[in-house]
Amino acid sequence: MEGEGLVHATGRRPAARGQPPLVYAFNPAGAVALGFEVRPDILTMVLTDLGGTALLTRQMRLTRTDPAHVLGLMAQMADEAQTDRPRILGAGLVIPGPFGVEGLSAAGATTLPGWDPKQIPAMAAEALGMPVHLDKDATAAALAEGMGGAAQGLSSYAFLYFGSGLGLGVVSQGQPLRGGFGNAGEVGHIIITPGGLPCDCGNHGCLEQYVSRLSLQRHLVAQGLLASHTRGTDATVAALLAAGNPALSTWITTAAEALSRAIGLLENLFDPQCIILGGALPDALLDALIANLSLPEGSVSRRADRNGPRVARGTSGNRSAAMGAAALVIHDTVTPRLDAHRSMPTEMKDAPCP
Numbered sequence: 001m002e003g004e005g006l007v008h009a010t011g012r013r014p015a016a017r018g019q020p021p022l023v024y025a026f027n028p029a030g031a032v033a034l035g036f037e038v039r040p041d042i043l044t045m046v047l048t049d050l051g052g053t054a055l056l057t058r059q060m061r062l063t064r065t066d067p068a069h070v071l072g073l074m075a076q077m078a079d080e081a082q083t084d085r086p087r088i089l090g091a092g093l094v095i096p097g098p099f100g101v102e103g104l105s106a107a108g109a110t111t112l113p114g115w116d117p118k119q120i121p122a123m124a125a126e127a128l129g130m131p132v133h134l135d136k137d138a139t140a141a142a143l144a145e146g147m148g149g150a151a152q153g154l155s156s157y158a159f160l161y162f163g164s165g166l167g168l169g170v171v172s173q174g175q176p177l178r179g180g181f182g183n184a185g186e187v188g189h190i191i192i193t194p195g196g197l198p199c200d201c202g203n204h205g206c207l208e209q210y211v212s213r214l215s216l217q218r219h220l221v222a223q224g225l226l227a228s229h230t231r232g233t234d235a236t237v238a239a240l241l242a243a244g245n246p247a248l249s250t251w252i253t254t255a256a257e258a259l260s261r262a263i264g265l266l267e268n269l270f271d272p273q274c275i276i277l278g279g280a281l282p283d284a285l286l287d288a289l290i291a292n293l294s295l296p297e298g299s300v301s302r303r304a305d306r307n308g309p310r311v312a313r314g315t316s317g318n319r320s321a322a323m324g325a326a327a328l329v330i331h332d333t334v335t336p337r338l339d340a341h342r343s344m345p346t347e348m349k350d351a352p353c354p
């Protein structure tokens with residue numbers, strides 16, 4: 001890794017006997033990684049250094065989401081980003097879940113029909129000319145928030161990720177929970193209001209129908225406050241919020257009620273140190289949602305020894321999933337080699353190759 005410029009020696013640690021061991025640190029400028037998030041309405045790319053600091057961010061509105069079209073746009077963005085950059089480790093790509101579930105993966109406006117997780121990594125690798133790691137948006141966003149955001153220093157937390165729908169990334173004892181098929185945390189389709197609003201998945205009363213960017217957009221369009229789902233949401237919401245608009249307040253009240261129930265459920269299921277809200281909703285709106293929560297009393301998270309809030313807003317903003325995608329690449333490049341080195345038995349070190 002030193003030869004590749006990924007780490008550099010920073011000195012020697014004092015030792016009682018023998019040769020003092022060399023101490024290494026990551027060389028943030030040694031390489032870069034690309035992170036892409038594909039949402040039904042927006043494509044986001046970030047380029048980060050090895051330390052996870054964003055060097056470049058690009059966003060592009062999507063009018064078509066078929067893989068061939070979007071992969072072509074990603075290739076263009078990657079070409080522009082790589083000019084005069086140091087070695088590129090690869091790209092992370094995150095998309096909304098769930099992966100490969102009949103009737104759910106292509107149901108409605110929060111999904112990406114045609115994005116088959118079995119085929120996409122190879123197609124993306126060919127389009128970009130580099131290895132591509134695929135993961136779910138909420139899981140990647142949770143990891144990004146743990147690296148440098150509100151979850152920094154926490155080992156067990158949950159991240160409710162607002163993309164177009166609502167996803168959940170759970171980190172438990174430092175490890176992301178992915179489940180058997182990469183679909184753990186598909187929280188948008190848990191029934192929170194039995195007999196409630198119909199959902200594209202076939203259920204009635206899914207959480208995502210009350211608490212998501214799409215649910216907000218539908219409400220504002222129905223109230224005549226937003227012209228279309230595709231444009232101007234953030235600016236409109238900021239203005240309505242500042243003016244104390246009653247129609248927006250109604251959405252916030254209903255959403256906070258559904259969210260409070262869901263948070264109680266998540267606390268009792270995962271025992272997180274904190275639940276963090278983040279992603280593609282304006283910070284001021286996330287703050288308003290948190291301020292309107294009425295958290296259930298019957299929760300394992302009501303502890304007398306708490307030293308932080310049960311719910312907090314994330315700090316990575318609307319590029320958190322793309323940042324997490326780049327972090328996946330760095331993690332996957334660096335960790336296996338560190339682990340391999342660490343786990344190498346002493347007596348094997350000098351053994352000749354068979």
Ligand SMILES: [Zn+2]
Nearest residue numbers: 189199201206
């Ligand atoms: Zn549903």
